[in-house]
Amino acid sequence: MQSGLRLLAFVAVAATSLATSGWALGQQVTGTLGSPSATTTISNKQLPAPDPKFGGVIKNDALQSKPWWAPRIVPPKGAPNVLLIITDDAGFGVPSTFGAVIPTPTM
DSSP states (O other), rough: OOHHHHHHHHHHHHHHHHEEEEEEEEHHEEOTTTTTTOOEEETTSSSOOOOOOOOOBBBBTTTTTTOOOOOOOOOTTOOOOOOOOOSSSOOOBBBGTHHHHHHOOOO
């Protein structure tokens, strides 16, 4: 019984670490990280992209503080132009796919 729980805990930890490490591996940063000119390409697994951790230092005055800018997100080379519109509180009746007046192709 004890070894079964240990195996289950090991599998859960391994699955969690594999799931969370994929996001970091999918990023490609060009330029110096933290500089205003840094750009990054993100994985399309999560939209919008999660906020990066702040890499600067905030002290009591500006001379002791270290500035840091989040990298600007750019599409990968050769990516198509896609406009993603996310509507809120629109329900299933809005597009004609589900019986409303807005004509859309059949899904």
